Amino acid sequence: PNHHHQYDSRSTQGQNPLTSQSLNTRRELYERDFPVYKQPVEVGCFSLDSERRFFNDSRQMRYYVEPDRNPYFDLRDGYKDRFIKRDDSVKEKLDHILRWIVANRSKLNSRAATSSSFAFDVDFVTWRGHLTKLLTTPYETREGWLLAVTRFRGTLYMSELETEAARRERENRTERHEEMMYWGYKFEQYTCADNIHSLPDSGGVVNTNEAFCTVVQTRLADHRLLFSGEVDCRDKDPGAPAPPTCYMELKTSAEICTPKQRSNFHRFKLLKWWAQSFLPGVPRVVAGFRDHEGVVVSVETFHISKISHLIKNEYNCWKPTVCMNFCCDFLSFVKRVATEENPSVVYLFSWEPHRDVTYSIHRDSQYSFLPQWYIEEMSS
Numbered sequence: 001p002n003h004h005h006q007y008d009s010r011s012t013q014g015q016n017p018l019t020s021q022s023l024n025t026r027r028e029l030y031e032r033d034f035p036v037y038k039q040p041v042e043v044g045c046f047s048l049d050s051e052r053r054f055f056n057d058s059r060q061m062r063y064y065v066e067p068d069r070n071p072y073f074d075l076r077d078g079y080k081d082r083f084i085k086r087d088d089s090v091k092e093k094l095d096h097i098l099r100w101i102v103a104n105r106s107k108l109n110s111r112a113a114t115s116s117s118f119a120f121d122v123d124f125v126t127w128r129g130h131l132t133k134l135l136t137t138p139y140e141t142r143e144g145w146l147l148a149v150t151r152f153r154g155t156l157y158m159s160e161l162e163t164e165a166a167r168r169e170r171e172n173r174t175e176r177h178e179e180m181m182y183w184g185y186k187f188e189q190y191t192c193a194d195n196i197h198s199l200p201d202s203g204g205v206v207n208t209n210e211a212f213c214t215v216v217q218t219r220l221a222d223h224r225l226l227f228s229g230e231v232d233c234r235d236k237d238p239g240a241p242a243p244p245t246c247y248m249e250l251k252t253s254a255e256i257c258t259p260k261q262r263s264n265f266h267r268f269k270l271l272k273w274w275a276q277s278f279l280p281g282v283p284r285v286v287a288g289f290r291d292h293e294g295v296v297v298s299v300e301t302f303h304i305s306k307i308s309h310l311i312k313n314e315y316n317c318w319k320p321t322v323c324m325n326f327c328c329d330f331l332s333f334v335k336r337v338a339t340e341e342n343p344s345v346v347y348l349f350s351w352e353p354h355r356d357v358t359y360s361i362h363r364d365s366q367y368s369f370l371p372q373w374y375i376e377e378m379s380s
């Protein structure tokens, strides 16, 4: 028996060969047994400071301080005068992960110990956020995606490109939307401390350049994955289990007042929350429910392993197995398509809701994303 919410510790394999030029995203096609997904193992971490500089350490780690169950956190506080926003027109692609790989080459299992150059033992390198988008694809009806893939020394690097629609949305955000994007970060400030002995400082500056990221390794069926994801905080109890089990994800969400709102929360929000945290093995999500004025009025902890039970009573709801099987088949599709070992070749996979996943191939184009420093570093 292989339950939806559990990690698999067996070592079975097997994937059907895919033969077509596109990949269908209909849910019904992915309703089969839950695929093998190994318990993710943290292989390292890194930090990005207030100026978005990379450090191969955990200096930006924060510690969760449990708030009152019914607090009164004003998420609008500081938006105008204590907020430094990361420039989201700057596309960082996989650069931070690549810097981490270069800094930790010796720690990673090398595939060809005899060869002079370095090739490591993973099939895919990507951001956790990109995998989250893949997991939710069979249920997504609004936003498409573009994923650029390059095969280099046996590993497939997968980096998102902003779609035209996403760019338009980013450039035309309303003032209300801009402010609401701040609320999530402000909630983090109310609930996180810089070290185990201190308390949250809600009077400080919110700077969204700062980040702590975990790097995990795992396997989905026969796909060996190395990915990184931003982690909000950890359990501050020194006796808490090792990462990623001690990590916690923080979220804000509109207060739930009606059965319809509850149903929508289960059908849409919990899907995104589950997918994002299940991937790196983060077991808990702490949700701050806020009113329309941006005041958090209740706080609730959700256990990722219990989310599939929570949603069982929703009619026609999402299923974890569909998410994981789709992701697995997409990765098989990528392996079959992206065959040329060449850092200047990009296989561009694109998807729009209600369509199949298709791809195009680009040589020496604007889409190439593996930096020269990485190619040289890995070739020496």
Ligand code: 0WD
Pocket (backbone or CB within 6 Å): 086, 091, 092, 093, 096, 127, 128, 129, 130, 132, 160, 161, 162, 184, 211, 228, 229, 230, 231, 250, 251, 276
């Ligand atoms: O270049 C790109 N297209 C992207 C880069 C897209 C997504 C992420 N990134 C990079 C950034 O360097 C960021 O530090 O990824 C990092 C976070 O990666 P992730 O964990 O894989 O991303 P995701 O799971 O989508 O988001 C996790 C958190 C978000 O928290 P909530 O609770 O809102 O899901 O990372 C933040 C945000 O706080 N975040 C980002 N930070 C910087 N750049 C970005 C972004 N583009 N997207 C989400």
Ligand code: CA
Pocket (backbone or CB within 6 Å): 184, 232, 249, 250, 251
């Ligand atoms: Ca968060």
